[in-house]
Amino acid sequence: MAKRPSKSASMTDDTIAIHDQQLQRGPGGELHQFAEKGQDVLTTSQGAPVADDQNSLRIGPRGPLLMDDFHFREKIFHFDHERIPERVVHARGYGAHGFFETYESLSDITRADVFQRAGEKTPVFVRFSTVAGNKGSADLARDVRGFAVKMYTKEGNWDLVGNNIPVFFIQDAIKFPDLIHAAKQEPDRAFPQAQTAHDNFWDFISLTPESMHMVMWIMSDRTIPRSLRFMEGFGVHTFRFVNAQGRSTFVKFHWKPKLGLQSVVWNEAVKINGADPDFHRRDLWNSIQSGSFPEWELAVQLFDQDFADKFDFDVLDPTKIIPEEVLPVRRIGRLVLDRMPDNFFAETEQVAFMTQNVPPGIDFSNDPLLQGRNFSYLDTQLKRLGGPNFTHLPINAPKCPMHNFQQDGHMAMRNPVGRANYRPNSHGDGPREAPSRGYRHFTAEEQGQKVRARPESFADHYSQARQFFISQTPAEQRHIAAALTFELSRVEILAIRERMVAHLLNIDETLATTVAQKLGFQSMPNPADAAIPTRQDLDVSPALSIVEGGPKRFEGRKLGILVSDGVDLKLLNTLIKAVVAEKASVELIAPKVGGVTADDGTFIEANHMIDGGPSILFDAIVLLTSHQAIDDLVKEATARDFVADAFQHCKFIGFDQSAMPLLEKAGVAGQLDEGTIELAAGKTVAAFVKELGKLRVWGREPSVKLGKASSPIS
Numbered sequence: 203m204a205k206r207p208s209k210s211a212s213m214t215d216d217t218i219a220i221h222d223q224q225l226q227r228g229p230g231g232e233l234h235q236f237a238e239k240g241q242d243v244l245t246t247s248q249g250a251p252v253a254d255d256q257n258s259l260r261i262g263p264r265g266p267l268l269m270d271d272f273h274f275r276e277k278i279f280h281f282d283h284e285r286i287p288e289r290v291v292h293a294r295g296y297g298a299h300g301f302f303e304t305y306e307s308l309s310d311i312t313r314a315d316v317f318q319r320a321g322e323k324t325p326v327f328v329r330f331s332t333v334a335g336n337k338g339s340a341d342l343a344r345d346v347r348g349f350a351v352k353m354y355t356k357e358g359n360w361d362l363v364g365n366n367i368p369v370f371f372i373q374d375a376i377k378f379p380d381l382i383h384a385a386k387q388e389p390d391r392a393f394p395q396a397q398t399a400h401d402n403f404w405d406f407i408s409l410t411p412e413s414m415h416m417v418m419w420i421m422s423d424r425t426i427p428r429s430l431r432f433m434e435g436f437g438v439h440t441f442r443f444v445n446a447q448g449r450s451t452f453v454k455f456h457w458k459p460k461l462g463l464q465s466v467v468w469n470e471a472v473k474i475n476g477a478d479p480d481f482h483r484r485d486l487w488n489s490i491q492s493g494s495f496p497e498w499e500l501a502v503q504l505f506d507q508d509f510a511d512k513f514d515f516d517v518l519d520p521t522k523i524i525p526e527e528v529l530p531v532r533r534i535g536r537l538v539l540d541r542m543p544d545n546f547f548a549e550t551e552q553v554a555f556m557t558q559n560v561p562p563g564i565d566f567s568n569d570p571l572l573q574g575r576n577f578s579y580l581d582t583q584l585k586r587l588g589g590p591n592f593t594h595l596p597i598n599a600p601k602c603p604m605h606n607f608q609q610d611g612h613m614a615m616r617n618p619v620g621r622a623n624y625r626p627n628s629h630g631d632g633p634r635e636a637p638s639r640g641y642r643h644f645t646a647e648e649q650g651q652k653v654r655a656r657p658e659s660f661a662d663h664y665s666q667a668r669q670f671f672i673s674q675t676p677a678e679q680r681h682i683a684a685a686l687t688f689e690l691s692r693v694e695i696l697a698i699r700e701r702m703v704a705h706l707l708n709i710d711e712t713l714a715t716t717v718a719q720k721l722g723f724q725s726m727p728n729p730a731d732a733a734i735p736t737r738q739d740l741d742v743s744p745a746l747s748i749v750e751g752g753p754k755r756f757e758g759r760k761l762g763i764l765v766s767d768g769v770d771l772k773l774l775n776t777l778i779k780a781v782v783a784e785k786a787s788v789e790l791i792a793p794k795v796g797g798v799t800a801d802d803g804t805f806i807e808a809n810h811m812i813d814g815g816p817s818i819l820f821d822a823i824v825l826l827t828s829h830q831a832i833d834d835l836v837k838e839a840t841a842r843d844f845v846a847d848a849f850q851h852c853k854f855i856g857f858d859q860s861a862m863p864l865l866e867k868a869g870v871a872g873q874l875d876e877g878t879i880e881l882a883a884g885k886t887v888a889a890f891v892k893e894l895g896k897l898r899v900w901g902r903e904p905s906v907k908l909g910k911a912s913s914p915i916s
Contacts, residue, residue: 230656231733262650314563335396349435375574462753762820768828
C-alpha cells in the first residue's frame, strides 16, 4: 500500500498534497484543485476561465445566491438538461394520493393557510424514490430515498421536497452536478447501476470532506429500508415560517412514520432485489389496497435567531442537523396515504416537484444548497415535461383558483379569456394583485461583498459524523463498518481507499481500524487534515438510531408461515388470529402454490410456493409442518434456504415439533436461541406474537456466519 506523502516544509497548513496532487483549502474547509503550468484550465461553455468551482456567488459568505452568477447558472442549467425524459436523479419513484390533517392552528407563527385551522384536511400527492438508479433499477439498492410531498393548499401548491436522510453530501448547489456524475454509472462503461461501490463515487467523496456526515448515514441501514412505510422523511434545509405580522421563525421539517422505523440487512437486500425488485412498490400498493393506510406525523423544530446564533453549528449548513435531544420536535399534523394513482405515467411519472413552490407564510433561509435548488428545479421540469405548461397537467395543477396572463406555448390547455392579456389595462379585464393576501418574502437585511466563498462556520466536517456513529447500537455500527468495507473493496484505486480511511480516523478510530484491516491495509494512514478538529463532547442522540426508534410492535409487518399437508389447523388458525389482532398480515407458503390439506381434511389455499416466497419477503417466519410431510420438505433446497436465511437475518422463527428435521438440515437446530420458539396453542402463540414486536434478534448476529463475515465491529 502506498504511504501517505508527508507535508513538505514549503507547504502551508492550507495546502494538502494527496498522491501528487496539491489541493488548496478555502476558509470553509473546501478543497480546490488549481491548474498548474501545462494543465488545462476549467472554463465555461463560452470559454471563460473559471476562478472558483466550489462556491456560488453570494452576498457575504452566509448571504443569498446572486442571479448574475453566470457560471453556476450555466453549470446547473446544463446538468438539468442532460437526460430526457427520465429524471436525472430520483428516476425510480412510486407515489400515492392522500391527505394532510392539521392538529392545531399555528397562526401565531405562520400565515400559511394549511396551518390555520385544526382538523382541516388538505389533499396531497407523495412520491418516494431512489436517487442514483435508473427507472428500471431495483427497489432495495443501497441509496438515499426521496420523500417528496405536494400539498394542494387553498393558497397554492406547497412542495416539501425532501429525503429520508436529514443531511446532504454537499454544502453548495454548484457541486451537485459533480456529485451526481460521480455517483452514477461511470460514463465509459455505463455501470455499475444503482450503486456507489465504484471508484468515481469514492474518489469524489474522499476529496470532499464536507460529505463525511452524509457518508455515515448512507453506509447505515437508513439506505436499505424495509418499507417506504417504515422510514422517516426530512425537509433537509432550514426554512422559515412567517406570520401575518411578518415575524420569522426558523423551521426544520420531519416526517415521523406511525409504524416506526425498520430496515433490512445487506445480505437480505441483495436477495430481495433478486426475488422481487419491486419489493417497495408492491408493499405500498398492497398496504393501501388492503386498507392499511400508511401514516406519518409532520413534526417541526422551531427556533429563533438567538438559538441559531448560539447553536454549535451553522443552521444554514445542509450537512448538519439539530439533534432532537437539543431541540425537541413538535408534532403538528398527520399525513395519510389512502389512494393509488389511476395511471402511473399521468401522475407519478409526470408529477413535477419544485422546492420554490411555497404558499404565503413559508419562506426560505440562505442555505446555499436550498438557494441553488430553488434556482434549478424549474429548468428540470421544463426539460422533462416539454415546455412551460406542465402546470396544466392535472397532477401538477393547483386545486385552488388560479389566474394569470401566461399564454400559449407547447401543449397549452388554457389561455386568458377576454381582450386584455396584460396588466395594467383599461378594460377592467383579468386578475389583479392582492397586497394583503399575496406572497411576501421575509424582509431580511443582507450585506456583504459579492464573493464566491463559504463561511468558516461550515468548516467542521467530522464532529456530527462522529456523533451519528456513536449514537448507533452495536449492531448498527457493525453494519456501517461492513457497508464501508464492501463499498471500498470495489474501489480499484488504492489511494482512494487510503484517503477514505484517513477521513474515518477523524470520525472513530475503531471504525477506521476495522475497515482498514478488512481491506488488508499493511499500515494505517495519518488522519486526514481537518479544518476544525473533531469534537469529542457531543452527546449520543438515540433519535439517530433505527433500532432505538423501532416500533416495539408487529403492526404493519408480515408473517410468513410455511405449511405442509397435515398441518395442525387449530394451531394455524390460532396463530393467524393472534397476528391479525396485532394489525399485521399473514401469508402462507406451501410446496405447491395451490395449497395444502390440513390434518382434518380441510384444503387451505397458499399465497406462494416455496420457490416464489422466500423468507426474505417476510418480517418473521413460522414452520407448521407435519411428521408425514417433513421428509419431502427436508429434500427441498428452497425450504432449507427459507429457514437458514431467516436465521442469519436475525428474524424470529416459530416452529412446531414436526419441523425439527428441517431446522437441523438448515443448520439451525444446534443454535436455537430466544428468537427460535416452539409453538403450541394458547399462551405460547400469544407470547411468540408479542416477541415479534422486537422485529430482530440482534444478539444472534455475531454468532451466525453472516455476522462474522459482514459485522467486524464486536
